[in-house]
Amino acid sequence: xxxxxxxVWVLSGLLAAAGVALADEDxxxxxxxxxxxxxxxxxxxxxxxxxxxxxxxxxxxxxxQKLMGNLADHFGDNAELPPEDVAAITAWLTGNAADSPxxxxxxxxxxxxPDTVTPLRITELPAFAAAHRELPARLVxxxxxxxxxxxxxxxxxxxxxxxxxxxxxxxxxxxxxEDD
Amino acid sequence: MKSVLLSIPLALxxxxxxxxxxxxxxxxAYQAQGAGEFSVATGEALWNRRVTDARxxxxxxxxxxxxxxxxxxxRHVETGKPIEPMKPAVNPKRLSDARxxxxxxxxxxKWTFGRECTPQEKGDLLVFIRN
Numbered sequence: 155x156x157x158x159x160x161x162v163w164v165l166s167g168l169l170a171a172a173g174v175a176l177a178d179e180d181x182x183x184x185x186x187x188x189x190x191x192x193x194x195x196x197x198x199x200x201x202x203x204x205x206x207x208x209x210x211x212x213x214x215x216x217x218x219q220k221l222m223g224n225l226a227d228h229f230g231d232n233a234e235l236p237p238e239d240v241a242a243i244t245a246w247l248t249g250n251a252a253d254s255p256x257x258x259x260x261x262x263x264x265x266x267x268p269d270t271v272t273p274l275r276i277t278e279l280p281a282f283a284a285a286h287r288e289l290p291a292r293l294v295x296x297x298x299x300x301x302x303x304x305x306x307x308x309x310x311x312x313x314x315x316x317x318x319x320x321x322x323x324x325x326x327x328x329x330x331x332e333d334d
Numbered sequence: 335m336k337s338v339l340l341s342i343p344l345a346l347x348x349x350x351x352x353x354x355x356x357x358x359x360x361x362x363a364y365q366a367q368g369a370g371e372f373s374v375a376t377g378e379a380l381w382n383r384r385v386t387d388a389r390x391x392x393x394x395x396x397x398x399x400x401x402x403x404x405x406x407x408x409r410h411v412e413t414g415k416p417i418e419p420m421k422p423a424v425n426p427k428r429l430s431d432a433r434x435x436x437x438x439x440x441x442x443x444k445w446t447f448g449r450e451c452t453p454q455e456k457g458d459l460l461v462f463i464r465n
Contacts, residue, residue, distance in 0.1 A: 200437075205413040230390065231412060232444040235437065301414050 193314075194246045200235055201243065202314075206307045209316040212276045214264050215251035218244065220272050229274075277303045289331075299326035357429050357460050364453035372454075377462025380455055385447050394446045396459075404463060420463050429464060 198207045210218065222244040225233040235243070248254065252261040266280045273279055277286075286294075286303055294300050299308060306313035309325045323331040361372060381396045399417055400408040405424045408417035419425045429435060439459075443451035451459070 203415075203417075204410050205415055226444075229412070232441045234441055234444070236433075305414065 194243070196239060197243050197246055200239055201233075204231065204233070206305065206314055208276060208306070209314075210247045210250040210254075211252050211257065211261055211316065212263055213251060213273065213279075214253045214267065215248040216272045217274060218247035218251055221274055222247065275304070293325050293328055297325070297327060356432050356435070357464050360432055360435060360460060361457050364457040367453040369453040369457050372457040372461045374458075374462045374465045377458035377460070377465075380459055381462055383447075388448060396442070396446060398446075422464060429460065435460070 193207055193209075197210075201207050213221075221228075222240055225235060225240065250256055252264040263276075263279055263281050267273065276282055282303075289303075294303055301308075306318075309323050309331070310318050311322045311324055312319070320331070325331055364372075381400075382402060384393050384395045386392070387394050398411045400420055404421040405419050407419055409415070410417060418427070420428055422428045422430070439451055439456050443449065443455075
């Protein structure tokens with residue numbers, strides 16, 4: 155069974171630093187659940203060739219739907235797929251999305267997102283922005299080994315497995331990230 | 335100029351790997367679609383051709399992500415994700431699956447050249463990469 159548990163406690167830690175108090179268990183709720191099972195092989199192959207295969211629990215189903223509907227212009231790149239692959243991957247992504255029933259509770263990462271908004275980028279999520287607000291640019295855009303906040307796995311060592319535990323963060327050229 | 339003449343029976347005789355079979359099958363298909371002989375040199379020139387993208391003004395080529403050296407690893411120009419070498423002798427997974435070959439031609443020809451590649455161009459590129 156393809157179940158991905160997105161553990162986003164690191165966000166809670168960073169949010170706490172930003173003045174937002176959250177309990178760890180609010181973020182995915184599976185402290186220590188290190189890792190999610192293997193992702194869908196087709197998704198990993200077709201989407202993970204060019205970028206990290208983002209865990210589907212990081213976006214709501216409507217976002218995946220919209221994204222998969224326009225692969226010919228995928229953030230400026232062409233990521234077209236045969237229709238059967240589009241259908242299968244869309245079904246898997248939406249079936250494991252942040253607002254899908256695979257999660258016992260709503261995911262914090264999308265909790266503050268208005269229903270009327272359909273973000274195409276995980277980095278557009280309000281909770282994501284809040285969690286990364288403290289990061290100086292020199293560690294991200296100014297860091298050749300990171301380049302962009304979209305490179306989750308550059309710093310979150312278990313990101314591809316769906317785990318964003320703060321203890322797993324190691325920023326290239328900087329090291330561990332700890333909130334005050 | 336180095337040319338590759340397609341001869342299916344000969345190719346089958348000498349084809350020692352799955353990749354060769356898949357490529358030969360693709361080459362035959364392209365010729366059935368009207369392509370002529372395929373050329374390693376033409377494929378190489380196409381691989382290195384720089385095209386300015388009309389919308390972004392960005393200079394694009396196959397080498398932007400794959401580098402000019404088929405035996406070397408590349409890097410996705412936008413995301414920075416490493417791309418394994420293209421040459422089947424170095425990376426046997428390459429050119430071993432017709433479906434993957436066509437998928438990447440569709441995506442990457444459109445990104446690089448702003449249009450799909452012709453059967454002739456695809457064949458030239460395949461013989462260059464396999465060479």
